[in-house]
Amino acid sequence: MHPAHDTVPDGNELPRLAERVLTASLARGERRGVRFDYTRPSPTKYPWQWYWDSCFAAIAWRRFDTERPRRELETLLAVMRDDGFIGHVVFWDRPISLRRLIYYNVSSRGAQMTGTIQPPLLAWAWRIGVGDPRDEPRIATHHRWLADNRDLEGDGLLWLVQPDESGLDSSPKFDPVWGHRSHANWGFPLLVASNRRLGWDARRIRDRGRPVLCEVMTNVLWGLARLANGEPSLTGALIDRLWDERRGLFLDEVQPGGARPAISTWAALSPLALPDLPEEIGRRLIEEHLLDPARYWLPVPPSSVSAQEPSFEPNRGPGWKLRYWRGPTWVNAAWMLWLGLVRLGYHEQARTMASKLEATVLREGLREYYDPYTGEGLAAFDFAWTALILEMSDPDLEAARTSYL
Ligand code: GLC
Numbered sequence: 001m002h003p004a005h006d007t008v009p010d011g012n013e014l015p016r017l018a019e020r021v022l023t024a025s026l027a028r029g030e031r032r033g034v035r036f037d038y039t040r041p042s043p044t045k046y047p048w049q050w051y052w053d054s055c056f057a058a059i060a061w062r063r064f065d066t067e068r069p070r071r072e073l074e075t076l077l078a079v080m081r082d083d084g085f086i087g088h089v090v091f092w093d094r095p096i097s098l099r100r101l102i103y104y105n106v107s108s109r110g111a112q113m114t115g116t117i118q119p120p121l122l123a124w125a126w127r128i129g130v131g132d133p134r135d136e137p138r139i140a141t142h143h144r145w146l147a148d149n150r151d152l153e154g155d156g157l158l159w160l161v162q163p164d165e166s167g168l169d170s171s172p173k174f175d176p177v178w179g180h181r182s183h184a185n186w187g188f189p190l191l192v193a194s195n196r197r198l199g200w201d202a203r204r205i206r207d208r209g210r211p212v213l214c215e216v217m218t219n220v221l222w223g224l225a226r227l228a229n230g231e232p233s234l235t236g237a238l239i240d241r242l243w244d245e246r247r248g249l250f251l252d253e254v255q256p257g258g259a260r261p262a263i264s265t266w267a268a269l270s271p272l273a274l275p276d277l278p279e280e281i282g283r284r285l286i287e288e289h290l291l292d293p294a295r296y297w298l299p300v301p302p303s304s305v306s307a308q309e310p311s312f313e314p315n316r317g318p319g320w321k322l323r324y325w326r327g328p329t330w331v332n333a334a335w336m337l338w339l340g341l342v343r344l345g346y347h348e349q350a351r352t353m354a355s356k357l358e359a360t361v362l363r364e365g366l367r368e369y370y371d372p373y374t375g376e377g378l379a380a381f382d383f384a385w386t387a388l389i390l391e392m393s394d395p396d397l398e399a400a401r402t403s404y405l
Helices: 013-024 051-061 068-078 122-129 137-150 172-181 188-197 202-207 216-228 235-242 266-273 279-290 331-343 347-364 384-393 397-401
Strands: 026-031 034-039 212-214 253-255
Touching: 013 026, 013 051, 013 347, 013 384, 034 051, 034 068, 051 068, 051 122, 051 384, 068 122, 068 137, 122 137, 122 216, 137 216, 172 188, 202 212, 216 235, 216 266, 266 279, 266 331, 279 331, 331 347, 331 384, 331 397, 347 384
Parallel strands: none
Antiparallel strands: 026 034, 212 253
């Protein structure tokens, strides 16, 4: 049956579809006396709790159940270590399979969560879905862990020890950084094994001469989380360190060595989601890159990589496994860039992006990502954060203009 048309069409197909997928993705129970209640990113493909998926799910949930965002995010806080660390994946109701052990950043098969992080947007999601994060002291503890352990240069920006910490696992921008050990490559388990030995400690890893990365999009979400929590903006530091004036893009920095791989992916445009991004920078990101039909403004925009990049891989045809974040369109990325379009007054383009995605999701269902040319739904089914389509199709424009802050 068509994903959205199992009832008489009345214009509410999209919210109904989203609510059905979110509801069917819930996982509830208890592990060693701790209650959990979260949304699986995709019930069959991703059964555990992923940090940033949960934050996006909490945001989407607020439209259907005002209590759910709190339960979702409190489940993340429930697993937080006393020092404030929260892992990238939390294994609530079943251990990982032996096959996955070599790809997952766990110290042992019995570990409750990974030793790596994911983009720390919890406080921003809390602000959007629950209320003032300053009323929840565990969030300040979490922020303290991030600052103490990952702000390696003292300017507030966080550094990553692995590509998957960014959530953008196999993005081609990581190829020059980790080479054959990048997520897209055969050597990734070697990176996992080596960082496991170093306890995923960013300073130790850097001091051994191994790469650590100041990644743009992670720091955008961290910046939003800090603003949501009443902490000073990071936008100035992000510009000082990562803005490339000549190319008009934000580019990551690698240490040791200071390399700045110049690969154009949507992450290079993601500072558009920051409410205090200087307007002239935002306009350059939009006009020189996002709206260029040869780069990102494909039939179902935005592609996750500029179509001009040699590594751009929009689809590979039946039988081929696509690597993550190398071309297709993802809805959370679209939403972050859409925030910039709305804030800077590109209303027609914001509407165009929303309506193309809306038609795609209605036709294909909530998939993990979509072919940027045909809109074909790809990879996981019933993918929870794709419910963020509602932020664009039924927007609160007033709130969107300030990134809901
Ligand atoms: C893939 C994505 C990552 C996401 C995870 C669970 O690994 O690249 O961003 O968190 O799936 O949905």
